[in-house]
Amino acid sequence: MARSETGTRPSEARERLLVTASRIFYGEGIHSVGVDRIIAEAKVTRATFYRHFPGKEDLVLAYLQAADQAIRGQVDAAAAGGLPAPDALRAVAASIAQGIQSAGFRGCAFLNAVAEYPDPDHPVHQAVLAHRRWFLDTVSTLMAGIQQAEAEPAAQHFVMLRDGAMAAGCLFDRALICETFLRGVDGLIRTHAARRP
Structure with missing residues (x-):
């Protein structure tokens, strides 16, 4: 060690x-x-x-911090290597799909946690919001590499596709959900690129 x-x-x-x-x-x-x-x-x-x-809350916050760091590592790895923005976004989506298909998958740890801590002022709720802000900002930056003007709405669309896939992945055929998610992300990227001035 x-x-x-x-x-x-x-x-x-x-x-x-x-x-x-x-x-x-x-x-x-x-x-x-x-x-x-x-x-x-x-x-x-x-x-x-x-x-x-x-106290237990400190342990919960440490759990979410560890989950946040793991996801940041996955996203950084997927987006690394100087890939063009569309390919980096597809790589991020592929890493999400891989997570959904992993053994023991039970949805998004952050959405699960915020459902148990609905008070927006609670530190756990705030930790979830901070993670989601980082993820949205990261995807917005990648979307801006395709087309700047509508990068944030496109990133919000990506996050909604991800959230839907994470929820559906707990209930239905994971392979089919991931295929649908990846197709949706590809369509979003193509639509966003087509709006480039």
Whole structure:
């Protein structure tokens, strides 16, 4: 395991708590899971839990931060390499489709979380909004590489296609949903490009 700048190893207990909580929160929901279960499954003491996370909300925020970083990494990897904007958008869409078809898929972690935290002032709700703003801004930037004038509405359309595919992927044939999503994204890109002055 890598050492930090201070020479100490990152806490294995914290990582176990976060991995355990992430699996359970994503698979079963957040409010339905108590701290005691996470402590038991992570095989740590209550004192260890509270040393790393002052409360359950801190653990929920760490879970969403980890999910955010993972998605940012996927999007950055898909959009990297100097691809033209249309190809970068198609690569982002392909990475989303791959996620939908992965084992244990249960929808968007952020949409799932915000359904449990509807208060717009709650830190969890704010974390979801921050993630979604980043994603919309990222797609808007890519859309602007095709055609600037209507980049934001096109990006909002992309996000709605993604949200629909993530929701439908929990209910219906995932392969068919992904094929429909990718076709929709391709049509959006072509339409957006055709409006170029």
